Amino acid sequence: MLVKIIAVATQKGGVGKTSSTINLGTALALAGQRVLVVDLDPQAQAGTALGLNLSSEDQLARSLGWAIQGRLQGMRMDLASIWFDRTELVAGFEGSGSLHLLACEESTMTAAQDLIHKRGYQATPVLRRMLLETASEFDFVLIDTPPAVSSMSATALAAADFVLTVCMPEYPSLKGAAATRGTVRYVKDRTGGECEPRYLGAIVNRSNPPSKWRVQEVNIRNGMLDADLAPFRTDIRLDNRISDSFAFGIPAVVRFASHAPGRMYGELMNQVLVRMRQPQEDWETPERIETEMLGV
Ligand SMILES: Nc1ncnc2c1ncn2[C@@H]1O[C@H](COP(=O)(O)OP(=O)(O)O)[C@@H](O)[C@H]1O
Ligand SMILES: [Mg+2]
Structure with missing residues (x-):
């Protein structure tokens, strides 16, 4: 099987990119896959969530940022x-x-x-090239990205075969997800045809149970359908076990494998895998909700 590279991206910070990346990646590993998580966010939260912070002697030698710089300057850098x-x-x-x-x-x-910013869009395929050369021993690569539009988020999109976005039931995060969805369309042109990621859908994160939905949440859920964000049928609910697990350096899908976190991410993982094999017109999305149904 060819390695499949998935970037998790949205312009908005704090919506759950890192949580989604590490829990989905770990769920795939629990399901028997060989997974590489790539941390492209300078805040290095994905490493923390997986129980790893670079030690001082490893800081330069084993940091991805250093490897990318080296490669851009023409050196051979071995990610393995x-x-x-x-x-x-x-x-x-x-x-x-x-x-x-x-x-x-x-x-x-x-x-x-x-460095990538100075060189412009033609430099953004750098990570994809490095991964395709060295990551063939993996089934999946999941890339955690920085918030905001930057040359590093462009590099993540260029590296990807598939792009997932993340949205909370709040307006700013809907806008951020829609912007990312739009950007995916330009990657092919901007990289001279070399990179062609496919949009795969929006993870609804930190959601409430339907009994607690108010008009805003319903409008945002419908707005996601209208904006062609293709939300998944399974949400990731607001769940303190997901945030607490950061501090332990062990993903919630491991600590709570047979509880809600393990179940939610497991279902989401299966829906992601199904969509990879389907054309977008066959994707299952949630039903539209009529606000009258809320009784508010
Ligand atoms: N489903 C969730 N339930 C509860 N807390 C969450 C959930 N998803 C993320 N969080 C918490 O919200 C904060 C932001 O999430 P994070 O994944 O770091 O977002 P991003 O990477 O987009 O900045 C973190 O403290 C994280 O632990
Ligand atoms: Mg993050």
Whole structure:
């Protein structure tokens, strides 16, 4: 099987990109897949969530930002020598696969971002090239991206075969997801045809149970359908077990594998996998909701 590269992106910060990336990636590893999580956000939260912070001696030598800079300057950089094996997180589960991390460190990633910015769109395929050369031992690569429009988020989209966006039931995050969805359409032109990511849908994160929906949440859910964001049928509910797990460096899908977090991300993972094989007209999305149904 060819490696499939998935970027999780939206312009808005704090909506759940990192949580979605590490929990979906880990869910795939629990399901037996060989997974590489790539941390492109200078804040390095994906590493923290997977229990890894670069030690001071590793900061330069094993940071992805350094490798990207080297590659842009024409050096051969071997990603296999810098990624971290985090398989221990899933090893206790029967039938699990493997989990690796390309870790981020702020100063090197910021410098890499500046370098790509200076060189313009033709530099954005750099990460895709590096991954295609070295990541063939994985089934899935999941890329966590920085918020806001930057050369690094453009690099993540260019690297991807598929793009997931994340939306909370609030207006600003709907706008951020729609902007990202629009940007995906331009990647092919901007990279001279080299990169052609396919939009795969929006994860509704931090949602409320239907009994608590108010008009705003209903409008946003319908707005996601209208904006062609193709939300998935399974939401990720607001759940403190997901946020608390950050502090433990163990994803919620591992700590609560047989509870709601494990179940929600497991269902979402299956829907993501189905969509990869289908044309968009066959995708299942939630039904439209009429506000009269709320009784408010
Ligand atoms: N479904 C959820 N339920 C509860 N807390 C969540 C959920 N998703 C994310 N969070 C918390 O919200 C904050 C922002 O999420 P994060 O994944 O870091 O977003 P981003 O990467 O988009 O900035 C974090 O503190 C995270 O733990
Ligand atoms: Mg993040």
